[in-house]
Amino acid sequence: MIRLRAIQQILQWEWALEYRRSNGWFLPLLFAAMVGYLCSLLVREPSPTVWLALLWMTMVFSALQTALRSFAATPGQWLYLNQLVAPTELLIGKTMTTALNCLLVTWTSLALFSLWLGWPHLPEQMGQVPLWPFVVSLSLGAIALSSTLSFTAALASKIERGTGIMAVLSIPLLLPTLLIAVRASKLALLGEPLSNLYPNWAGEILMAGLPLALGALLFPYLWRS
Amino acid sequence: MKAWKILGIALVGYSLFAGLTSDVPRLVILNETIRNLYFHVPMWFTMIALLGASLAYSLRLLRSGGDGEPLNLERDRQARAFAEVAMIFSLLGLFTGMVWAKATWGTYWTADPKLNGTAVTLLIYAAYFILRSSVDDAEKRARLAAVYNVFAFVLMIVFIGILPRMTDSLHPGNGGNPAFGSYDLDHGMRLVFYPAVVGWILMGWWIASLRVRLDRLTAQQTPS
Numbered sequence: 538m539i540r541l542r543a544i545q546q547i548l549q550w551e552w553a554l555e556y557r558r559s560n561g562w563f564l565p566l567l568f569a570a571m572v573g574y575l576c577s578l579l580v581r582e583p584s585p586t587v588w589l590a591l592l593w594m595t596m597v598f599s600a601l602q603t604a605l606r607s608f609a610a611t612p613g614q615w616l617y618l619n620q621l622v623a624p625t626e627l628l629i630g631k632t633m634t635t636a637l638n639c640l641l642v643t644w645t646s647l648a649l650f651s652l653w654l655g656w657p658h659l660p661e662q663m664g665q666v667p668l669w670p671f672v673v674s675l676s677l678g679a680i681a682l683s684s685t686l687s688f689t690a691a692l693a694s695k696i697e698r699g700t701g702i703m704a705v706l707s708i709p710l711l712l713p714t715l716l717i718a719v720r721a722s723k724l725a726l727l728g729e730p731l732s733n734l735y736p737n738w739a740g741e742i743l744m745a746g747l748p749l750a751l752g753a754l755l756f757p758y759l760w761r762s
Numbered sequence: 763m764k765a766w767k768i769l770g771i772a773l774v775g776y777s778l779f780a781g782l783t784s785d786v787p788r789l790v791i792l793n794e795t796i797r798n799l800y801f802h803v804p805m806w807f808t809m810i811a812l813l814g815a816s817l818a819y820s821l822r823l824l825r826s827g828g829d830g831e832p833l834n835l836e837r838d839r840q841a842r843a844f845a846e847v848a849m850i851f852s853l854l855g856l857f858t859g860m861v862w863a864k865a866t867w868g869t870y871w872t873a874d875p876k877l878n879g880t881a882v883t884l885l886i887y888a889a890y891f892i893l894r895s896s897v898d899d900a901e902k903r904a905r906l907a908a909v910y911n912v913f914a915f916v917l918m919i920v921f922i923g924i925l926p927r928m929t930d931s932l933h934p935g936n937g938g939n940p941a942f943g944s945y946d947l948d949h950g951m952r953l954v955f956y957p958a959v960v961g962w963i964l965m966g967w968w969i970a971s972l973r974v975r976l977d978r979l980t981a982q983q984t985p986s
Contacts (some may be wrong), residue, residue, distance in 0.1 A: 696907055702893065709886040755909050
């Protein structure tokens, strides 16, 4: 049984800790901005494929930072949170806050990429491509990333010196999500009709829901100790 | 020696002999490399069977530690050993596949969905072993590794089972290329292929259970 009240308490907790009392939320954004600027220095006028690949690399590593932060708390804070909510509620609440932070990172990176690297040059005859399917593809992909990453971040937080192992544990598990998300965003960027995008969006939603459901089942075993 | 071990030796021996000497269909491009079906494909069947066993042991480990009772660490040894041997078979499958790909596709490696699936499986289980080696406490290691094993197995199945069907591939069995579907596998080849699959699974099981025994004896000799 998942209580909405508990989820709300986690969201309030995050809001108080990450946004009001410290500048924790700013760190992944700053990371994304730095990587984006680095890309703009290293590559000039990239092709759409390279542009998209750089954007996704920026997003993945910023999302890793975001997820790592979401499970970084002092033992005292964990003691308090664990009395407040059940393990499954904790995972769902943390996944929601990670997803929101990842969306923030995604939109920021997109804005900075279009500012510093410019919009990728598409063939002339394609005309005007609407922006919103591309943003939807990216956003769904960011949510899918955060649902896998929240679980691996929780796992890594149980290991001493676990921050280093986090990337190694996560990246192979992210490959299916990334392949679907990159394809969805590429099709959207190249102005494919929406009917070709729907299956890929469904795939992205599946890759957001499946790790979350699996994580919710496994999380009580992980958190017991 | 138990009967299933003798059966395993007999089936693998038969498939090695018959696989190299029996008649096979003459097909363009494939030519004699079609015999790789007897050696390459059983490796993947064995890998999946052993990984499935590893998953089952991980699930049983997680169910064992309830209500203050200690975790059953024997299940952890089994889960690890089966995953280890599965990775050996995965490497063997990869190498037999690469040799075949060089002969038919002209390259050792392409960005084919099947090859990506193999690469991701190897990476996932490499991470599983890294995870194990970075936790010192045996109970904690057993629990964390089991949780990761279950989580990773499901995502791996999504990757190797569902994604390849969404894209085209040069690999036999995809995009109209012949493989061991009901309509394009020669009857004579079936008589070698299925025994090879069963034989290699039995051999893999045997190797893994030896590994478990060795681990158990080592654990008894060095009391924690």
